[in-house]
Amino acid sequence: MRSDIQAFPPILENNELCSCFSLLRGHPTNMHQTRQRRGMSQPFIMLTAAALLIVMQFDTIQASSFGGISSHFEGNGNWNSSPFETVSPPPLEFAHGTTTLSFKFQGGIIAAVDSRASIGNFVGSKTTQKVLPVSPRILGTMAGGAADCGFWIRKLKAEAKAHQLKEGRSMSVARASRILSNALYQNKALGLSVGTMIMGFDDEIIGKPSIYYVDNTGVRIGGDMFSVGSGSTFALGILDTEYRYDLTEDEAIALGIKAIRHATFRDAFSGGFIGVYLITKDGWRKVFSEDLAVSAQIVSQGMSSPEQIEEHDII
Numbered sequence: 001m002r003s004d005i006q007a008f009p010p011i012l013e014n015n016e017l018c019s020c021f022s023l024l025r026g027h028p029t030n031m032h033q034t035r036q037r038r039g040m041s042q043p044f045i046m047l048t049a050a051a052l053l054i055v056m057q058f059d060t061i062q063a064s065s066f067g068g069i070s071s072h073f074e075g076n077g078n079w080n081s082s083p084f085e086t087v088s089p090p091p092l093e094f095a096h097g098t099t100t101l102s103f104k105f106q107g108g109i110i111a112a113v114d115s116r117a118s119i120g121n122f123v124g125s126k127t128t129q130k131v132l133p134v135s136p137r138i139l140g141t142m143a144g145g146a147a148d149c150g151f152w153i154r155k156l157k158a159e160a161k162a163h164q165l166k167e168g169r170s171m172s173v174a175r176a177s178r179i180l181s182n183a184l185y186q187n188k189a190l191g192l193s194v195g196t197m198i199m200g201f202d203d204e205i206i207g208k209p210s211i212y213y214v215d216n217t218g219v220r221i222g223g224d225m226f227s228v229g230s231g232s233t234f235a236l237g238i239l240d241t242e243y244r245y246d247l248t249e250d251e252a253i254a255l256g257i258k259a260i261r262h263a264t265f266r267d268a269f270s271g272g273f274i275g276v277y278l279i280t281k282d283g284w285r286k287v288f289s290e291d292l293a294v295s296a297q298i299v300s301q302g303m304s305s306p307e308q309i310e311e312h313d314i315i
Contacts, residue, residue: 097269099231099260100130100141102197102211103239104224105247108280109199109209111139112256114231114264114292115272117146126272135160135170136283138200140180143228144216145193152194156180172202177212177220185218192216195228201281209279227259231267235259253278253287264292 097118102111117125130142132153140156142149159179160171177198184194194216201209213221213228225243227235238259247255256276264270276288 097267098130098143098229099235099263099267099270100143100229101227101235101259102199103243104209104211105245105252107249107252108278109211110252110256111141111199111277112260113141113275114260114270115275116270118269131275131277134176137170138173138176138198139277139279139284141197143195148192148194149196152180152183153196170203173198173200173210177214181214181218181220184216188217197226197228200279231263231270234263234266238262257288
């Protein structure tokens with residue numbers, strides 16, 4: 001066995017690295033001396049120089065992107081992460097705020113909402129539509145991310161329309177809420193922000209209202225009264241005190257107005273307009289809208305019912 005044959009690729013010294021780079025740049029300075037002294041072929045030197053250039057270029061990109069050249073090895077010499085792994089920026093945490101509520105009473109279902117869309121400490125919109133139709137007898141409310149809620153409720157509306165065309169009858173509230181719950185559960189890894197109430201009447205069971213709470217984790221809960229959003233605790237304080245099932249239609253509307261108004265007084269992320277919707281076996285309709293800018297005047301004059309407000313010509 002020849003003693004001058006190296007078992008491993010030769011290690012280049014600093015002056016020999018300069019020769020490799022000179023060769024790539026078209027300046028074969030000391031190239032012949034390096035080859036003669038180390039017994040290396042020109043293709044080997046070319047490949048070595050090319051590999052070094054790639055490593056240097058990658059470290060330059062890392063330095064410019066992250067403020068310095070990062071090491072891919074831990075202190076104990078173990079491999080930490082791939083050099084081609086991208087580092088994503090930290091997520092922007094925006095606070096979501098709203099107040100939505102719904103409850104059953106002897107005449108149907110009341111849904112009441114505000115209209116403020118907040119982006120952290122900023123008011124993004126004062127006129128957001130937080131009640132979206134699913135079918136002529138079913139409504140959905142929005143709490144959380146406006147884009148997430150709007151997309152999934154409108155997608156549910158499309159599913160309900162397709163069901164009506166295929167089956168010849170409207171989708172039930174239970175089925176609609178289950179479809180939405182399954183879809184959100186399957187996509188919960190996306191980090192969605194959805195808290196909605198699906199409510200209405202079924203065609204098959206006329207006279208029986210249903211309300212379901214559904215959120216982005218796939219939770220689905222049926223009940224008689226819900227409030228969702230940053231102002232929900234204040235709204236529930238009013239509802240727990242004054243709610244009863246045998247409310248008249250006017251009393252139920254007034255209770256929804258009062259609960260949303262008091263929530264907006266205490267919750268900085270709720271405001272804009274109050275919107276109240278009534279759902280009966282004949283369908284849903286909007287029965288009240290109020291600009292919260294006049295709420296102080298309404299409260300100071302002791303008015304709570306829509307008839308009193310209309311009589312004083314405030315709206």
